[in-house]
Amino acid sequence: MRDIGLVAFLTLLLALGFRRPFLFVLAYAYVDIVSPHRLSYYMLNSIPVSLICFLLAVGGWAVSDSKKDFHIAPRQWLLIILLIWAGYTTMTADLYSYALEKWDWVWKALLFAIFLPFTLRTKLRIESLLVFMVISAASIIIVGGIKTLGSGGGYGTLNLLIESNTGLYEGSTISTVAVAIIPLILYLGKYGTIFPPDKRVRLFCAALVFACLLIPIGTVARTGLICIAVLGALTLRATKKRMLYLTMMGIGGLIAIPLLPQSYTSRMNTIEGYQADTSASTRLAVWAWTWDYVKEHPFGGGFEAYRQNQLVIQMQQTSGTDSNSAITTSTSTDRARAYHSSYFEMLGEQGFPGFGLWILLHLSGLIAMEKLRRRFIKSTGDEEWISPLATALQNGQIVYMVGSLFVGIAFQPFVFMLLGVQIALVEYVRQKDKRATRHEMARQYGGSGPGVVVGAAG
Numbered sequence: 001m002r003d004i005g006l007v008a009f010l011t012l013l014l015a016l017g018f019r020r021p022f023l024f025v026l027a028y029a030y031v032d033i034v035s036p037h038r039l040s041y042y043m044l045n046s047i048p049v050s051l052i053c054f055l056l057a058v059g060g061w062a063v064s065d066s067k068k069d070f071h072i073a074p075r076q077w078l079l080i081i082l083l084i085w086a087g088y089t090t091m092t093a094d095l096y097s098y099a100l101e102k103w104d105w106v107w108k109a110l111l112f113a114i115f116l117p118f119t120l121r122t123k124l125r126i127e128s129l130l131v132f133m134v135i136s137a138a139s140i141i142i143v144g145g146i147k148t149l150g151s152g153g154g155y156g157t158l159n160l161l162i163e164s165n166t167g168l169y170e171g172s173t174i175s176t177v178a179v180a181i182i183p184l185i186l187y188l189g190k191y192g193t194i195f196p197p198d199k200r201v202r203l204f205c206a207a208l209v210f211a212c213l214l215i216p217i218g219t220v221a222r223t224g225l226i227c228i229a230v231l232g233a234l235t236l237r238a239t240k241k242r243m244l245y246l247t248m249m250g251i252g253g254l255i256a257i258p259l260l261p262q263s264y265t266s267r268m269n270t271i272e273g274y275q276a277d278t279s280a281s282t283r284l285a286v287w288a289w290t291w292d293y294v295k296e297h298p299f300g301g302g303f304e305a306y307r308q309n310q311l312v313i314q315m316q317q318t319s320g321t322d323s324n325s326a327i328t329t330s331t332s333t334d335r336a337r338a339y340h341s342s343y344f345e346m347l348g349e350q351g352f353p354g355f356g357l358w359i360l361l362h363l364s365g366l367i368a369m370e371k372l373r374r375r376f377i378k379s380t381g382d383e384e385w386i387s388p389l390a391t392a393l394q395n396g397q398i399v400y401m402v403g404s405l406f407v408g409i410a411f412q413p414f415v416f417m418l419l420g421v422q423i424a425l426v427e428y429v430r431q432k433d434k435r436a437t438r439h440e441m442a443r444q445y446g447g448s449g450p451g452v453v454v455g456a457a458g
Helices: 002-017 022-034 049-064 074-091 096-119 123-151 171-180 182-191 199-219 222-237 242-259 262-271 278-296 342-375 386-403 413-444 450-457
Strands: 310-320 325-335
Touching: 002 022, 002 049, 022 049, 022 096, 022 123, 022 413, 049 096, 074 096, 074 342, 074 413, 096 413, 123 171, 123 182, 123 199, 123 413, 171 182, 171 199, 171 222, 171 386, 171 413, 182 199, 182 222, 182 386, 199 222, 222 386, 278 310, 278 342, 342 386, 342 413, 386 413
Parallel strands: none
Antiparallel strands: 310 325
């Protein structure tokens, strides 16, 4: 039955796409996030669904969309350069066969992020993609939230639709993404037009936010707890009654702590005693190895270069009381341990050039959203939505940047879609300003056509 439902939905969506080609873009976003071909038992798992949707999306844009004012934004150029650089490091990778496996999906994520702003020319299209992204992620998050309420979850045991440890089905990854999309959920619940914010929409948004907060508990991901704290601090910036907000947060925390499962509280306690935690000690050892490696290989080792590492892990265990304690040091070895950090992932795989491009891509996005947030913060009417959306995109990106300190998701496709939306929003405002300038010049010089503007300029 699940196969039939997936095939029916995807078939209907693609059929509608032949009447409204932009729906092909939404179909690709859905396929990339949910991976229905992996959920299918036999009807979709042998079909290149992702490639078909991508080709339809590009073909639909090429045939039906206007190419007037076609423009490649500066951050799209950064993505193009990063794509080329990642291709180069793949060709020269230390572990070529492993690198090809990762390159097989990374280039699609980068290429779609480059292509996406060309299609998001209107507010409706921007919102449509955000709705599809949120609802697609929600199909995973809601299942995880329900299972967490039912069983409490567990580290590495929470089954999110399928038994998988890749993409958004990996615990730390979905925990980071779930918290990062909360600002977008709140934005759609207040400013959405596809689903006007009535009581039903607001109730659904509130329930979905609750499910997002449950995901870090169900997956027992320490990264999720840090992301929730960061989002709470970011939300404080836009809150007028800050003391009330802090008080409510404190009360909510006090109420929630006794209700949390023992597996979650036990794992969160290891954040403080990281030297005695195997996972944390291993990460520190991997990061030290990566830094030493990139100093000798400044251009990186290509995808999956971490598989070469050989680690010496030192741990300290404290026993006894505060006044009479003893520290026991133990040493172990390990090898081929993943980076567990997007920053070290970029350094180890793409070297200093790739890391610089990646950081510049994200920092320029944060700055661009801050400019839009400040510029339109007091706007009303048809510009009222711009500042809240810029704020939501910025907050989500900050949550991701903090969460990715501890998770190797530098090339997570969902995040690159968010970057594509950021670029599209900046370009939407640029085109809006351009039209306003043309209109003002036409009004000033008593005409309305481009010839009047040219004549006036000459």
